[in-house]
Amino acid sequence: MPDPRATEQRKITLGEGNRKKLQKFQREQEKAKVIKAACALLNSGGGVIQLEMANDNKYPVEMGLDLEESLRTLIQSLNLQDFFMTKQEGKCYYIFVKSWSSDPFPEGISFKPRICSLSSSLYCRSGTSVLLMDSRQAFSFLKNKKMKAKTFGQEHPAKVVKAIRQDSCNSHFAYQFFQKDHLEYGEIVPFPESQVIEFKQFSTKHIQEYVKNIIPEYVSAFANAEGGILFIGVEDKTKKVLGCAKEKVDCDSLKKKIENTLYKLPCVHFCQSQCQIDFTVKILDVLAKGELCGYACVIEVKPFCGAVFSEAPKSWIVKDKLICSLATQDWVNMMLDTDPGKMEKTPSLGPPLSRPVYSKKGLEHKKALQQKLFPVLPGHLKYTPKSLWRELSSQNEGLEELIDKEIFPFSQGILIFSRSWAVDLSLKEKQAVICDALLVTENSPPILYTILREQDADERSYCTHIALTLKQKLVNMGGYTGYLCVMAKILHLSPESNSEFLEDSGSWIDYPSSYYLANIQQMEALLQSLVIVLLGFRSFLSDQLGCEVLNLLTVQQYQIFSNNLRNYRELFIHGLPGSGKTVLAIKIMEKIRNEFHCEADEILYICENQPLKNFISNKKICRAVTRKTFMKSDFQKIQHIVIDEAQNFRTEDGDWYEKAKTITQRDKDCPGILWIFLDYFQTNHMESSGLPALSAQYPRKRLTKVVRNADQIAEYLKKELQEVIKNPPPNIPRGSLQMLLEAEWDQGVLGTLNVKKNLTSSQIVTYVTDECKLLFEKGYSSKDVAVLVSTMSDMDFYRLELLRAMRKKIRVVQFADANDMSGDHIVLDSVRRFSGLERNIVFGIHPKTVDSALLHTILVCLVSRANQQLHILWH
Structure with a gap:
């Protein structure tokens, strides 16, 4: 069982005959343990349930029909082999669980819910019956509720009565009956269920x-439909009022019990009202010939704008090796984890914990990236990356012979080396590790080798943790849907130490053949999931959509990112506009933290503008400051520095480059990291930047693949880049601009480019207002839009005028500067202060500049900020 704390909890009686001999409560108790573990593993990337058999059987036994039926109910399939395989070894019985995925069933059923649940705890009304929704019905119900939330929430204070009146020709009597304050014993209710x-x-x-036990189901059913009335004390077949004897009922206590039960029912809202369940509880006297003989109870339930549950859904996941129940809101969020659109998604559907992974049209998808980075060649076992393998084998005598010996039995696949797979998986590096290597080969599960010089005290726990993390990420991040385990194996260069598989990793289990990669297609599917694990990063789109979305690095970005940091203590990265410099800076800081065991406050990010500094600060991966703050403060704790948008730095407060270099080289034996990102094409001043001469910017890497802008915007950007080359500002080294010759422009994303000239300020305000009105009607939000101007005085003027115009034509709209990029407002700021940031839609208002030599570099900065739509409006 996944919860290892109590051995006795693992004991399960197996075999049909043995289970029939159990008392019912014991059979149900054992079944609940297995179902919870199976559901948790299905929802958490798969795994193995180890059961200790309570019965003594010399020969293998079957699981038991009641257990099998429960597992079928869990996965809503007749074929257990879709997700479960079993094996008995002595007293141990293993259930191998594949990760749940929402891909279609083999039989062709087009939809499966995002997660597995034993019960949705959502009820609906069907005629006179109350039915529990299965997962598919629950998904459709929740989806429809969410779509209708804006118009459904606050408009039905009398809808129950209206529904009763319209229900039948006798509805008038039902309404009158509800208004009574007492009933007659034995009277016939004049309307049916x-x-x-x-x-x-x-x-x-x-x-x-x-x-208390019956009410939640009926209240859930009524609240999730058009409301209703529950009469307790009326016999359903005869419709006679019988009530409950007065001696058996404490009216106040009963009413309080009912109300407390209803207030505690889990509910989920899809609107902003956050209202409670609307109900009325009445305890009616039941009279016999004018004398009180008992009581009846009437509960009126009004329709609810969201969803009402009878209890929390019965669904589980694994957290920190423990089985945990999913909270109601979390369950709904996972059920409705749908496609946010606007970009092309790489995997279609996947395991419950996997996030959507998107790549913009024109960029390589996971298959193309896998073919470039991790190709599988028929009849060939490839070592990659070659440069790292050469470096490792030359630095470590005996490594080549050790690796060749280990992989000798395998003839087809790929062996992927890394200085540290721990760092690649965002875990802490272990200094004793020479390298790690992942073998993906035919007729074997994936094997993760960890090579150490000699035996280490905690090598087992370290290596099994890496293997388990890789397995979980391949499923939960990479979206791999097959049976999967990652075998962990330690290799030692020391001849006194022998190689060994690790029992703690699960390698000691004889896994079924389904865990073995059978052919090139299966190897490539796994490697495509690996591409997402290694190249995936949290998209800036996540904050706009309110859900986690991943993008993929380009091959060029990944090649820089995967460099050995110890070989590149100082590095200059020149990147064209829209080539992903800030994304790469964030990834590098995450890597520094894991490889050098740093805390966030030991890594410093420096930029010129406050908005970009705030944006990075919110990531909580480093300490972020502007250049001015950097020059005024002391940074004794800082070990590593990443500098972004360095072309716009100045020397007015001192030599920032020399200060940064001094800080990172304080420890002569182990200097820190100093990486500097810059783009001379976006220089927005005429002063000295403080950067070393171009010839001294070494080592140097280039990012020449432009990935941000739609086709029309990219074409305009190309023209402006050429203008910069023709007339560069005097403070830009001409040699730095030659990288444009290497530029790659991805195509296939349609966008909008409008350039309007000779407009008055009034016409500009009208244009922006009308365009925003159309955008909001099409489903865009304020978070998609930025209005960029030239000066602070322009900002003040246009904020006032645009607010005045938009309040007449559009719903309430808020403006704020770029210091808060996550708020639900239109960003209104200057082109210079928006450097390093982006929005889907950008309006650039008269991007003039005092120095005419900077006009085209300012335009480059403006144009490159827009993803999908760009509107340039000139006076």
């Missing part, structure tokens, strides 16, 4: 508990 009316009789024992 219906979609909005239910009759129930009191239980003869434990009345409060009975009422």
Whole structure:
């Protein structure tokens, strides 16, 4: 079982005959353990359930029909082999669990829910019946509720009564009946059960508990539809009022019990009202010939704008090696984890914890990236990357012979080397590790080799942790949907130490053949998931959409990112506009933290502008400051520095480059990292930047693949880049501009480019207002839009005029500067202060400059900020 804390909890009786001999409560208790573990593993990337058999059987036994049926119910499939395989070894019985995925069933069913659940705990009304929704029905219900939330939430204060009145020709009597304050014993209710009316009789024992147990299902069903009334104390077949004897009921206590039960029902909102369930509880006297003989209960439930559950959904995941119930809101969020659109998604559907992975049209998708980075050649076993393999084998005598010996039995696949797979997986590096190598080969599960010089005290736990993390990321991040385990194996260069598989990794289990990669197609599918693990990063789009979205690095970005940091303590990265410099800077800081065991406050990010500094600060991966703050402060704790948009730095406060270099070289034996990102094409001043001469910027890498802008915007950007080359500002080294000759422009993303000239200020305000109105009607939000001007005085003028115009034509719109990029508002700021940031839609208003030599570099900066639409408006 995944929870290893109590051995006795693992004991399960197996075999059909053995299970029939169990008492019912014991059989249900054991079944619950298995179901919880299976559901948790299905929702958490798969795994193995190890059961200790409570019964003594000399020969292998079957699981038991009740367990099999429960597992089928869990996956909503007749074929257990879709997700489960079993094996018995002595007293141990193993259930191998594949990760759940929402790809279609083999039988062709077009939809599967995003997660597995034993019960949705959502009820609906069907005629006079109350039905529990299965996962598919729950998904459709929640999706429809979410779509209708804006118009559904606040408009039905009397809808229950209206529904009752319209239900049948006798609805008038039902309405009058509801208004009574007492009923007659034995009288016949003058209307039948219906979609909005239910009759129930009191239980003869434990009345409060009975009422508490039946109410949640009916309230959930009524609240999730058009509301309804539950009469308790009316026999459903005869429609006679019987009530409950007065001696058995404490009216105040019963009413309080009911109300407390309803207030505690889990509910999820899809609107901003956050209202509670709207209900009324009435305890009615039941009279016999004018004398009180008992009580009836009437509960009126109004329709709810969101979803009402009878209890929390029965669904589990694994967290920190423990099985945990999913909270109701988390369950709904996972069920509705749908495609946010606007870009091309790399994997279609996948495991429950996997996030959407998108690549912009024109960029390589995961298959193309895999073919470039990790190709599998028929009949060939490839070592990659070659440069790292050569470096490792030359530095470590005996490594080549050791590796060749280990992989001798395998003839087809790929062996992927890394200085540290731990760092690649965003874990802390272990200094004793020479290298790691992942073998993806035919007729074997993936094997992760960890090579150490000699034996180490905690090598087992370290290596199994890396293997398990890789396996989980391949499924939960990479979207791999097959049976998967990653075998961990330690190799030692020391001849006194022998290589060994690790028992803690699960390598000791004899996995079924389904875990073995059978052919090139299966190897490539796994390697494409690996591409997402290694090249994926949290997209800036995530903040706009309110859900986690991943993008993929380009091959060029990944090649720089995967460099050995110890070989590149100082590095200059020249990147064309839109080539992803800031993205790469973020990834490098994450890598520094793991490779050098740094805390966030030991890594310093420096930029020129406050908005970009705030944007990076919110990532909480480093300490971020502007250049001015850097020059005024002392940074004793800082070990590593990453500088962004360095072309716009100045020397007015001192030699920033010399200060940064001094800080990172304080430890002569182990200097820190100093990486500097810059783009001379976006220089926005005429002063000295403080950068070393171009010839002294060594080592130097280039990012020449432009990935941000739609086709029309990219074409305009090319023209402006050529203008910069023709007339560069005097403070830009001409040799730096030659990288434009190497530029790669990805095509295939349609966008909008509008350049309007000779407009008055009033016409500009009208144009921006009308365009925003159209954009919002098409589903764009304020978070998509930036309005960029030239000066602070322009900002003040256009903020006032645009607010005035938009309030007449559009819903309430807010403006704010770029210091807060995550708020639900239109950004209004200067082109210079928006450097390093981006928005889908950009309006550039008269991007003039005092120095005419900077006109085209300012235009380059403006144009490159827009992803999909660019509107340049000139006076």
